Amino acid sequence: EAQVTQNPRYLITVTGKKLTVTCSQNMNHEYMSWYRQDPGLGLRQIYYSMNVEVTDKGDVPEGYKVSRKEKRNFPLILESPSPNQTSLYFCASSSDRDPTPMYFGAGTRLSVL
Amino acid sequence: GNSVTQMEGPVTLSEEAFLTINCTYTATGYPSLFWYVQYPGEGLQLLLKATKADDKGSNKGFEATYRKETTSFHLEKGSVQVSDSAVYFCALRLSGGSNYKLTFGKGTLLTVNP
Numbered sequence: 001e002a003q004v005t006q007n008p009r010y011l012i013t014v015t016g017k018k019l020t021v022t023c024s025q026n027m028n029h030e031y032m033s034w035y036r037q038d039p040g041l042g043l044r045q046i047y048y049s050m051n052v053e054v055t056d057k058g059d060v061p062e063g064y065k066v067s068r069k070e071k072r073n074f075p076l077i078l079e080s081p082s083p084n085q086t087s088l089y090f091c092a093s094s095s096d097r098d099p100t101p102m103y104f105g106a107g108t109r110l111s112v113l
Numbered sequence: 114g115n116s117v118t119q120m121e122g123p124v125t126l127s128e129e130a131f132l133t134i135n136c137t138y139t140a141t142g143y144p145s146l147f148w149y150v151q152y153p154g155e156g157l158q159l160l161l162k163a164t165k166a167d168d169k170g171s172n173k174g175f176e177a178t179y180r181k182e183t184t185s186f187h188l189e190k191g192s193v194q195v196s197d198s199a200v201y202f203c204a205l206r207l208s209g210g211s212n213y214k215l216t217f218g219k220g221t222l223l224t225v226n227p
Contacts, residue, residue: 004156031213033213033214040219041219042202042217042218042219042220043157043202043215043217044217045214045215048213048214058214059214090156090157102159102213102215104156104157104158105156106154106155106156107156
């Protein structure tokens with residue numbers, strides 16, 4: 001079964017405490033990306049990756065880092081989280097051969113206190 | 114820049130009512146257009162898509178036609194069910210380039226009452 005798996009699903013943390021949200025896909029997809037969803041704003045892209053070791057900024061990259069050391073994994077790193085990063089985060093993947101549709105993970109709800 | 118505008122919600126309908134959710138877009142080039150659905154507590158799922166002008170996407174009784182002349186991609190369903198209650202997102206993606214980024218509208222919450 002094709003899957004994009006995010007962990008954790010829910011996370012409450014405090015300002016400044018580094019955290020990582022993991023994302024893994026089992027479809028051998030080249031393309032992966034991270035979005036955040038905020039009320040009234042829809043989904044906005046944070047970072048994307050075209051393949052291993054190739055990453056680039058999306059529309060709202062400030063305060064986030066990513067890495068792509070393996071094709072299947074694309075973790076999102078918040079080095080020093082702040083309350084304005086409280087949001088619902090989605091990881092997505094798709095194939096070069098068929099860039100759409102994108103497969104989305106179930107989401108990670110993050111609260112930064 | 115590229116953008117998607119969809120009608121403000123929430124939309125509340127009775128079961129078996131007709132649904133229209135309006136979506137218009139602004140884009141340079143020739144985008145592909147999509148509707149995604151997000152059920153409570155879940156991630157987004159692709160509902161339907163259209164990749165060129167006059168294409169009609171359809172799935173699960175939903176339809177949308179790519180209208181280049183009006184830059185629109187309105188979502189319709191003839192008879193909604195309670196199980197259609199969800200948030201619906203219109204999105205576009207430009208062909209070519211190296212970022213398969215989807216540009217989303219803000220979403221429309223649909224509630225269908227029995």
